[in-house]
Amino acid sequence: MHDLLDGELWQLTVNGLVRGTFYAALGAGLALVIGVTTRFHFAYALTYTVAPYAAFWVMDGLGVPFWPSALIGLATAVAVSVLLELGVYEPVARRAADRAMLAVLVTSIGVSTAGIALLQLEFGTSSLPFYGPQPERYDLGPMRLSGFDLGQVATCLLLVAGLAAFLAFTPIGRSVKAVRSNPGLAAVLGIGVRRVNLVCFAAAGLISGACALWYGLLYTVQPTMGDSTVIYGFVVAFLAGTRASPLRALPVGIGLGLIEQWASNWLSLQWTQTAVFIVLTGYLAFLAGKSRLPLVSLRRA
Amino acid sequence: MWINYLDQALLLAALAVSVNLLVGYAGQVSVAHAAFAGVGGYTVCFLAGVHDWPYLASLGVAVLVATAFGVLIGLIALGLAEEFLILMTLAFSLGIIGVFATFDSLGGVMGITGVDGLRLFGAELTTPSDWLIPSAVVLALVFAVSRRLGESPYGRVLKGIREDAVATRALGKNTFGYKIGIFAITSGLAGLIGGVYSGWLGQATPSAFGFPLAMAVFAMVIVGGNANLFGSIVAGVALTMIEPLLREVLGVQSTQATLLQVVLYGVLLVLVMIVRPQGLFPERSRKVVAPGSAPRARVTPRDRTPYDEADVVLRAEGLSKRFGGIVAAKNIDLELRRGTITALVGPNGAGKTTAFNLLTGTVAPDTGSVTLNGAELVGTRPDLIVRAGLVRTFQDVRLLGRLTCLENVMLAVPGQPGERPARLFVPGRAISRADHDVAAQAMQWLDFVGMADQAATPADALSYGQSKLVSLARALATRADVLLLDEPASGVDATWVETMLSMVAAVRDEGRTVCLVEHNLDVVRELSDHTYFMELGEITASGTLAELTGSARLAEAYFGAQ
């Protein structure tokens, strides 16, 4: 009995790590967009969902093999992400001037929901038969892992590390950091803020697409798959800091993944969805408490 | 069939009206109001449907529960930056729907279905036409409440918060309290609407109150126009009717029509945001009554007490503040004396504005104390400091751009009964009479600074100099005893500088106390009874201006004698 519980805990821990890197990558991509462009990019859910749908479409409709299809799915996610910035966010933000954050958030929710409705019109509202190559299975003592789990972890770690390296070592990455740090000064130095924004959206599109493809292989592909994922992305992005290094997203994402999985040992499965909300509420309550504390001092007495 | 859609249209329009009150007037963004409607819907279905409570009582509980959630979320997130509120409401929407889908007693993922036979005031509500009256009543009620709140002194404060919360707080308004209040009120309204909506549907399901509903409501608010409640009703009804039109007129299949409607919402939202961001029906501003022939505020100059004999009204001792490694203020001691003008001079970046921030509580000092008529101000909320009689203007003016000059000044008038939501619903004309009075007062102050003819102009259309004059009128309208003026004369047209000087002098002669930061030494020479010199966060000298300009070292540092 004791061994069984122990074994289950190990399995949950492994699951938590797998999930955690996934959240970390998603959070890092979203943090880049929010930190640099200040766009509240809810349609991250759309670029996420679009990748497996596009891959499915070329695989099923045109008979293309899995891996090339996956690449096309990725490219679609990147393209949608970039087009959103070019065709929607940038013009909306320009028109809204000082109320850009509200305007962009609202349009973003609109575009995302509308885009997902379009997918449903085309592919139906139920889940898609999205299958790749047969994964291998690995048994490590009490824990079980599939090749997809490993592939997802490796991809996510690679994406986060790659993003960090891109920011640290390339001239474009330096421009991105410059815009994030001080957009006014960057503009005066002739650093194209528009181009930097597009780079960030491309990177975020890539990350969301890659994550979604692995998720699709591991679980299911359905139209609403992005809804809760994007919230996890937002929470990781804000907890890790939208202006911090992408590497900061790793501990936060993994922590969240572990909490979620461990919680499922004691609570019913659906409760795990609220774990993220509780973590976030705790964090914000802490922030709110910190910012109000100085005003509570009892000097007036 | 069509009546059923009409029910839905009326209820969604009501939801749009309540969200517009929050987003359009107060400028606070919440994705969670669809979820608050869900809280109301579930409460009603659980109590009236499963436990056979009377419908009206369960609606009451629905309102209370939704309001409670609203207060809780507001308390946590409304004091933080805007993006945290958005994040919190997003996560709440997801979390609460997850919770609904978890409890077996709430029907799990299927939700509570088959709720029927609800009765209201003895009438059974079964057919769509039975629901028409409750839906219309809810819309009328929500509209009446929202309009009363929005188009009142209370709504003026909300708009002030939307335009510039810091400037609004600096006029003595408890902005955090107002934000919580409006968040709670609109959550309660959403709970009510959700309760009726679920009653009409006969069910409460997790998917009914998700992001698509939030998005539909946003589309209605944006298309109808920010801060125009009538527009929300028009857009709410029109957008809801898209789906039946698709089905009945174009013969689109039911599920397809629902999806197509969502797509159209999205397209519409983007188009409106780019082509006409103010929406179809733009915000209206208060009509300005032509300035009456009210006599100008006559000042009877009193015998001026010499500076040395005047009472100290405000005293700061040992104020210090560090930001990271930079010392912004170091051990500042200063006194302001009743009925006198004190000037704070020094090079740009010397910390004069920081000193104002510390005195007014905008920035909490690390150490030191500030007393106003003997009462300690450090640790007091900034809006209470203003009401205690210490007001400031801003160097960058900070008028509320989309409000008219008159509204800007009206906002500053203290003690308006119409700023309390509860008072707005007391029958009688007391509020509107009081508001008339406030408008007349504001007009007098505008007239005092010579800007009465611009009363109806939106503040963001003024030139820099004009906006300085209006900001002076706004500060005067607070009737605060002590005025801190940050560069009142800079940028004011040369012909107006003289007038500005005489105005400030007149304020002093009224017995008020003035402290000003000014670069123009002629202004300082003309006005000030006493001058402090600041450099690098410290007060390094004080005396009359002549004494200061006479000092060789200061002349070198700032006045720049050669």
Place this chain on the structure above:
Amino acid sequence: MTLLDVSDLVAGYGRKEVLHGVALRVDAGEVVTLMGHNGAGKTTTIRSVLGAVRPRSGTVRIAGFDTTRRPVRKAVAVGAAMIPSERFVFPDLSVHDNLLLGAANAPSGTDTGERLKTVKDLFPILDERAKQPAGSMSGGQQRMVSLGMALMARPKLLLLDEPSLGLAPSVVETIFGRLRSLADDEGLGILLLEQNVKQALQIADRTYVMRSGKVILEETAEKMRQRTDFWDLF
């Protein structure tokens, strides 16, 4: 040689017009001050010169090239560099990265390594603190970083918005001294926006005074120094 030639410049934000036909000129080796009260349109002027604010009409020529309504990148590439009055470094990036960013749009053929060496020779402190985040330095040192950043692009024309803001007089003197020698030794043209009028006049050759979006006076610095009715102009 004329490095900056502005005529009939009209610009503004939203529905407000801030500049109503500004004309000015800066020659090589010249320090020119642009004075006027807050809100007179000085900052808008140099931002439109650079292209950060889009002029509504008029022309801007930098080092002989017409850069009117061209992106900032173009103005930087033909030799203009601007330092804003506030927030003039990237606080969370290292001093080294700050300097490299200054060269992001340097004219083609600029040797970044050589520029880096020149700048670090000019301000040795920047070499000592190369790894430190710029935001952790003192106000004066941050000014040095910003000046170094501007010089990285091998500019011919410097546009400086209140470089004395928040600095002790002795530091201002050092920085102004550097500016004077950049003009004298390297032939840079410098347009200096200053509230610190008297100190600025010490190093200036010529001066413009603005009020309400127009240039109301052009005078040599020498004449200006002799004026006593200074404040009437503002």
